[in-house]
Amino acid sequence: AQSVTQPDIHITVSEGASLELRCNYSYGATPYLFWYVQSPGQGLQLLLKYFSGDTLVQGIKGFEAEFKRSQSSFNLRKPSVHWSDAAEYFCAVAAGNDMRFGAGTRLTVKP
Amino acid sequence: EPEVTQTPSHQVTQMGQEVILRCVPISNHLYFYWYRQILGQKVEFLVSFYNNEISEKSEIFDDQFSVERPDGSNFTLKIRSTKLEDSAMYFCASSEGLDTDTQYFGPGTRLTVL
Numbered sequence: 001a002q003s004v005t006q007p008d009i010h011i012t013v014s015e016g017a018s019l020e021l022r023c024n025y026s027y028g029a030t031p032y033l034f035w036y037v038q039s040p041g042q043g044l045q046l047l048l049k050y051f052s053g054d055t056l057v058q059g060i061k062g063f064e065a066e067f068k069r070s071q072s073s074f075n076l077r078k079p080s081v082h083w084s085d086a087a088e089y090f091c092a093v094a095a096g097n098d099m100r101f102g103a104g105t106r107l108t109v110k111p
Numbered sequence: 112e113p114e115v116t117q118t119p120s121h122q123v124t125q126m127g128q129e130v131i132l133r134c135v136p137i138s139n140h141l142y143f144y145w146y147r148q149i150l151g152q153k154v155e156f157l158v159s160f161y162n163n164e165i166s167e168k169s170e171i172f173d174d175q176f177s178v179e180r181p182d183g184s185n186f187t188l189k190i191r192s193t194k195l196e197d198s199a200m201y202f203c204a205s206s207e208g209l210d211t212d213t214q215y216f217g218p219g220t221r222l223t224v225l
Contacts, residue, residue: 034213036216042218042219043202043216043217043218043219044154044202045216046213046215046216049213090154094214098156098159098167098169099144099146099156099214100156101154101155101156102153103152104153104154
């Protein structure tokens with residue numbers, strides 16, 4: 001079965017600094033990969049997704065992610081973080097009906 | 112923009128009681144899902160539903176859980192006899208199709224079992 005690892009439980013960055021959240025997946029076939037964001041007390045909002053084609057995908061709120069098959073990674077990046085980006089970020093891989101989530105990375109933004 | 116809705120937003124129940132969590136998926140979607148997130152832990156897949164039957168379920172989805180689409184708009188998750196460890200946030204999601212179709216999540220129902 002597919003699985004996702006997010007190595008960083010908690011990351012703190014200063015506002016305006018760049019951000020990279022790591023995600024590694026395990027899946028035998030071509031993965032369908034997603035990044036979701038969860039603000040406190042809220043549901044999951046889709047940031048971006050990768051199915052095929054261009055390995056650099058653009059999402060909402062200025063986020064992008066790059067699929068690297070050789071590294072089994074799908075890291076999320078943002079060049080300049082805003083205070084409103086503070087949230088929990090989940091990477092997910094889907095196979096058929098079954099979507100598996102990583103444990104999440106909590107992002108704290110310092111003023 | 113269409114969205115998935117869930118009711119109630121918070122449900123408190125006594126251990127051993129039955130609860131029903133309700134979801135209204137996006138209207139043209141055909142696939143429906145339930146996930147749960149125990150406080151501080153990852154989001155876990157429970158079950159997927161298509162064409163009025165379960166298409167996949169996880170090991171968490173045991174006999175105390177059931178799902179139903181009682182009418183054309185609602186999708187429900189029933190927990191027959193709640194346990195303390197059922198306390199979690201339960202998310203409903205829906206998608207138009209499989210694999211390449213994005214799952215859209217509702218805001219969740221926080222279930223507290225006392």
